[in-house]
Amino acid sequence: MKATHQAKKNSTQPSLRQLPSVETLLESASLSHAIARYTRPLVIESIRQILAELRQNIRSNQSPPTLSIDAIAQLITQHLSKEWPGFAQPVINATGIILHTNLGRAPLSAPALEALSNISGHYFNLESDLHGGTRGNRTMELRKLLAIASGAEDALAVNNNTAAMLLVLIALAGGKEAIISRGELVQIGSGFRIPEILEQSGVVLREVGTTNQTSARDYEKAINNRTGIIVKVHQSNFVQKGFVSQTSIEELSILARKAHLPLVYDLGNGVLLDTAAFGLEHEPTVTEALRDGADIVCFSGDKLIGGPQAGIIAGKHEYIRLMLNHPLLRVIRLDKLSAIALEATIKSYLANTAVTDIPIWQMIGLKIEDLRVRARIVARILKAHGIDASVQDGICLVGGGTLPEQGLPTALIRLTPSGAVDEIALKLRLSSPPLITRVEKDAILIDLRTVYTDQDALLPGIITAAWA
Numbered sequence: 001m002k003a004t005h006q007a008k009k010n011s012t013q014p015s016l017r018q019l020p021s022v023e024t025l026l027e028s029a030s031l032s033h034a035i036a037r038y039t040r041p042l043v044i045e046s047i048r049q050i051l052a053e054l055r056q057n058i059r060s061n062q063s064p065p066t067l068s069i070d071a072i073a074q075l076i077t078q079h080l081s082k083e084w085p086g087f088a089q090p091v092i093n094a095t096g097i098i099l100h101t102n103l104g105r106a107p108l109s110a111p112a113l114e115a116l117s118n119i120s121g122h123y124f125n126l127e128s129d130l131h132g133g134t135r136g137n138r139t140m141e142l143r144k145l146l147a148i149a150s151g152a153e154d155a156l157a158v159n160n161n162t163a164a165m166l167l168v169l170i171a172l173a174g175g176k177e178a179i180i181s182r183g184e185l186v187q188i189g190s191g192f193r194i195p196e197i198l199e200q201s202g203v204v205l206r207e208v209g210t211t212n213q214t215s216a217r218d219y220e221k222a223i224n225n226r227t228g229i230i231v232k233v234h235q236s237n238f239v240q241k242g243f244v245s246q247t248s249i250e251e252l253s254i255l256a257r258k259a260h261l262p263l264v265y266d267l268g269n270g271v272l273l274d275t276a277a278f279g280l281e282h283e284p285t286v287t288e289a290l291r292d293g294a295d296i297v298c299f300s301g302d303k304l305i306g307g308p309q310a311g312i313i314a315g316k317h318e319y320i321r322l323m324l325n326h327p328l329l330r331v332i333r334l335d336k337l338s339a340i341a342l343e344a345t346i347k348s349y350l351a352n353t354a355v356t357d358i359p360i361w362q363m364i365g366l367k368i369e370d371l372r373v374r375a376r377i378v379a380r381i382l383k384a385h386g387i388d389a390s391v392q393d394g395i396c397l398v399g400g401g402t403l404p405e406q407g408l409p410t411a412l413i414r415l416t417p418s419g420a421v422d423e424i425a426l427k428l429r430l431s432s433p434p435l436i437t438r439v440e441k442d443a444i445l446i447d448l449r450t451v452y453t454d455q456d457a458l459l460p461g462i463i464t465a466a467w468a
């Protein structure tokens with residue numbers, strides 16, 4: 001079979017036997033960089049795929065007449081960069097979206113990174129009481145820090161805010177009913193829907209009111225002897241306008257106290273700073289929510305806290321204790337690396353250095369005049385390379401399902417390529433490091449608010465290469 005196939009073959013086609021072996025390719029100098037970057041097993045995988053394609057091409061007479069090792073190595077390198085475009089490298093976020101869910105939400109602060117590098121490579125007193133020499137609880141110190149920072153009696157951190165809500169529901173209202181306004185049965189991102197979390201918790205959803213109007217009376221009428229909890233959910237990623245009214249935490253807390261029910265407020269974005277000081281709308285802070293009467297407040301560690309992925313539960317000690325004693329806690333507990341990073345992040349708030357330490361607050365705090373200066377410098381270099389670049393004012397978003405209507409004024413570099421905008425955007429995303437931009441119909445927009453200052457110098461090289 002094989003012999004006849006080969007005999008019939010066009011004489012300008014290389015034969016299958018001329019293809020180098022996997023071993024030969026692996027040892028070739030042209031793939032040594034690829035091995036260093038992607039590791040041997042991944043390179044072998046790509047070699048096998050490319051060789052299989054080449055064999056197929058030879059059989060169907062579609063191969064180029066000669067196949068040098070270098071040419072094959074190049075195909076393999078291209079294949080690797082397609083398969084692993086973001087392999088172990090940071091990206092430059094030039095979208096201006098500060099909490100970019102697809103780019104890992106909040107980047108960690110320098111103190112959090114330092115704590116991770118100082119502590120996580122060693123044994124550390126995670127659950128060891130250094131005074132008594134017995135099994136203790138370092139997480140207790142994190143709890144105390146969280147409580148002090150949020151103005152709560154007690155606090156607890158788990159895997160994420162979704163897990164936090166699940167624990168709250170199961171530990172405080174397992175098998176009972178939760179009363180929630182129809183205007184707050186929200187979906188956050190792609191995976192968090194309040195009704196689905198309730199379903200998983202086994203707590204029965206008791207919807208009250210309507211989409212746009214829910215009064216304290218609606219909640220009151222729904223309270224019965226099966227009620228286990230009253231839940232308020234912050235409409236964090238959308239706004240309702242017009243004939244709209246939801247019940248405040250103050251009003252709900254009066255009801256909850258009368259009926260001896262816990263009142264939980266899913267804030268989503270717990271803020272510990274006043275967003276109004278940054279020219280943003282005022283987001284309810286964790287401390288305000290507790291002061292207004294919420295018994296328990298839940299929020300994410302990687303939204304407006306600007307820390308690692310975590311779900312923080314803050315509030316009354318009697319309720320936190322029920323959660324601490326619940327077996328579900330073990331399933332959703334915060335991992336040790338996040339605990340280290342969260343502790344360092346919270347310390348920045350207590351030290352009053354959050355605005356300078358924590359990247360998201362640095363970015364939110366950047367002045368438009370400074371952004372314009374940086375944008376002009378980059379644009380000038382690009383223009384010197386013959387690229388059509390201009391600077392204009394625009395609006396950027398905080399993102400991450402927070403402050404949905406809220407824009408921050410920003411400075412944009414507008415690039416107008418002569419060719420297809422999508423193709424250039426793709427080239428930018430596949431450069432090293434990848435550059436993620438905003439894409440308009442006929443322009444690429446670079447928003448420096450989310451670009452670290454020391455990344456500015458990388459932009460001209462990446463952009464000119466994509467234009468070439």
Ligand SMILES: *Cc1c(COP(=O)(O)O)cnc(C)c1O
Binds near residue numbers: 161237300
């Ligand atoms: C973001 C958000 C959540 C989900 O938090 P994760 O930390 O992503 O699990 C839940 N509720 C609200 C109101 C949110 O904004």
